[in-house]
Amino acid sequence: MNLDFQDKRVLITGAQRGIGKEIALGFSQSGAKVFINYPFESEKEVAREVVDQINTNGGNAVAFQADVRHQQEIDKMIEEMIRLWGGIDILVNNAGITRDKLLIKMSDEDWQSVLDINLTGTFRCSRSVSKEMMTRRYGRIINISSVMGLQGNAGQANYSASKGGIVAFTKAMAKEFGARNITVNCVAPGFIGTAMTSVLPEAVRQNFIHRVLIKREGTPQDIMHAVLFLASDQASYITGQVIVVDGGLTL
Ligand code: NAP
Numbered sequence: 001m002n003l004d005f006q007d008k009r010v011l012i013t014g015a016q017r018g019i020g021k022e023i024a025l026g027f028s029q030s031g032a033k034v035f036i037n038y039p040f041e042s043e044k045e046v047a048r049e050v051v052d053q054i055n056t057n058g059g060n061a062v063a064f065q066a067d068v069r070h071q072q073e074i075d076k077m078i079e080e081m082i083r084l085w086g087g088i089d090i091l092v093n094n095a096g097i098t099r100d101k102l103l104i105k106m107s108d109e110d111w112q113s114v115l116d117i118n119l120t121g122t123f124r125c126s127r128s129v130s131k132e133m134m135t136r137r138y139g140r141i142i143n144i145s146s147v148m149g150l151q152g153n154a155g156q157a158n159y160s161a162s163k164g165g166i167v168a169f170t171k172a173m174a175k176e177f178g179a180r181n182i183t184v185n186c187v188a189p190g191f192i193g194t195a196m197t198s199v200l201p202e203a204v205r206q207n208f209i210h211r212v213l214i215k216r217e218g219t220p221q222d223i224m225h226a227v228l229f230l231a232s233d234q235a236s237y238i239t240g241q242v243i244v245v246d247g248g249l250t251l
Pocket of ligand 1: 013014017039040043067068093096097117146147188189190191192193196197
């Protein structure tokens, strides 16, 4: 199956590294124009390197700083994308953080910061693009959840709640937007080798791999393939769904 995104305009949040970066590279290699969102000024150089990598290989990428905690910054980013490229076809809500702690030690700040970026950030970005997508009667929204949002995880009550919220939010949006030819789906990764998981102790990492049926940690490419499929024309009859990409970890 050859996925073609020629001239499609894609926004990926948190795309200067990790899974988001891989999704940006994947879309670009399939012909799409990609907006690389990054959160802070300090990440400008990292984001520029991703843009350079794409553009020197014949792609079309632009980096834009916006913190998904701030609606004004998101709106400026969407306005700039529409000004440059005339619209937005695909949104990938990928930005996310962890603040792991046992519940008994979890502060309001630990809870709120994770909910604000992972869940409310997804809500804010989706709301911002929805008007334009509804007017044009076309859109694809793909939200990056997690298997922890389906099963819960000790030490990750905040993260699990945010990712479970994303699943419910996805289904509600799918119901609101279906008649406008906008599909909304989730990808729920398992244990993927990125900066987010590199902070975990080696014993925890080995324990995850032991439980994975495919006996390896997942790669950002594994997630990218599922995202591209859900954004493709081949997936135009799929909405409100969650694709778990975890090598069988949660089976
Ligand atoms: P990552 O390398 O830490 O990437 C997360 C991205 O989100 C980074 O670019 C980060 O920027 C960005 N971000 C953080 N706060 C932001 C904000 N306020 N506004 C905009 N962007 C922000 O981790 P990853 O593994 O690639 O994670 C990508 C997504 O996959 C996340 O939603 C994560 O929850 C999900 N996921 C990952 C795994 C896994 O095993 N790795 C499993 C399940 C789900 P900074 O680096 O500058 O903070």
